[in-house]
Amino acid sequence: MVRMSGEAVPVAEPVLTARGRATRERIVAAAAALIHQRGVAGTSLDDVRAVTGTSKSQLYHYFSDKAALVGAVVERQLQQVLQAQQAELDGLDSMAALRRWRDRVVALNRQVGCVGGCPLGRLASELAESDPVARAGLVGGFDTWRERLTAGLRVMQERGEMVGDADPDTLALGLLAAVQGGLLLAQTTRSVTPLEVALDLALAGIESRLARGGPPGR
Amino acid sequence: MVRMSGEAVPVAEPVLTARGRATRERIVAAAAALIHQRGVAGTSLDDVRAVTGTSKSQLYHYFSDKAALVGAVVERQLQQVLQAQQAELDGLDSMAALRRWRDRVVALNRQVGCVGGCPLGRLASELAESDPVARAGLVGGFDTWRERLTAGLRVMQERGEMVGDADPDTLALGLLAAVQGGLLLAQTTRSVTPLEVALDLALAGIESRLARGGPPGR
């Protein structure tokens, strides 16, 4: 009964022409935007239809059901999130670079008025208990995001800037959690302050792990 | 059209007998549990009705509409969350005490199998954009929670264990964000590790703010 696999399901996708791809893209983009601010359950297919100027049959021509559309939205939001931070994520190799990334994340959130929180976080919160396939996709998404952070921290470690017991993977996971928690509180309070504070505290935790002629602590 | 006020609306509550109070409580408890794992939109009034063995008219006898019931759930979840941590929250006055609190939060999450994340966080994520009244309630809820953390950190500061520029309010907010982010990732990955890591990183950040050499006379 239960589909155990969360891996790429071999759906036989119909061939898409240029026009078809454009329409499909329009649908996913609109659905992503709507879901970002209204949630999955709060976004009806008719809403998507209205925004995109498409018909019901088009939605079901490109997606087998609503869950499939949501799956495409998950994928898209991951790409968007990573792309928006790409520059800062690529050059992560020092505390200064980490702070530039922090500023970027804060700026992005301020730009949207703290609305919607993290697109991935919102999807995770809503789908984790109801859609196993989407949950698997989100786990993968968070993991690649974390991996990008890990890569930068690892450079710092290999340079000998970190104390031995500091694991880049662990630090990156903590950093990602700080982003998610900060964005959730920012969304709730409609202020970027919680995000700034959360990131600064996590960054302070990382800095305390830096080898600068003797880290604090015993 | 738009209700600007987010303050306690003076709803004229009907007098409740003991039986009435019990029924109302049963409804709120069941709704809270259902919403915790299915979300607000994913929980229908018929679901609540089925679990509690009540009728439609009872639901609307005790609550003016679904939003009112959700409001009661928000209130209840805040009480539950604070009560579950009460012992550890009361004695917050040292890094050791913070770690006991950390262990408590982790244990609570492990106990429920990382399901549902933080009840307040889940509600916040879902209601922040759609229900201004609920959002205001959640802001208040997070604030009292944070205040409890602040109180402990302030004790540490007044004892002179903290460096001067460390603001207990700010550190507590960062800690709360770590809890929320950690719980969200724990819920998504079905593992307590992200929560542990997030809290440890935030705690490391706080510890780095402690006055070196330890408190005088201790």
Add this chain to the structure above:
DNA sequence: CAGCGCTTGGACCGTTCGGTCCACTCTCTG
């Protein structure tokens, strides 16, 4: 014990939802 009001049961309603279906149009190709 009579009456009042809190309490309960459940039929009913209009709307909205995800999803199906079929007929039609467009575009590319042989």
Add this chain to the structure above:
DNA sequence: CAGAGAGTGGACCGAACGGTCCAAGCGCTG
């Protein structure tokens, strides 16, 4: 230029939803 298949429009459906309504129970007090 004809046919095939991608692409589109929109009526339609059954189920589920939040919400209304009325009549009947139940328990306390005068």
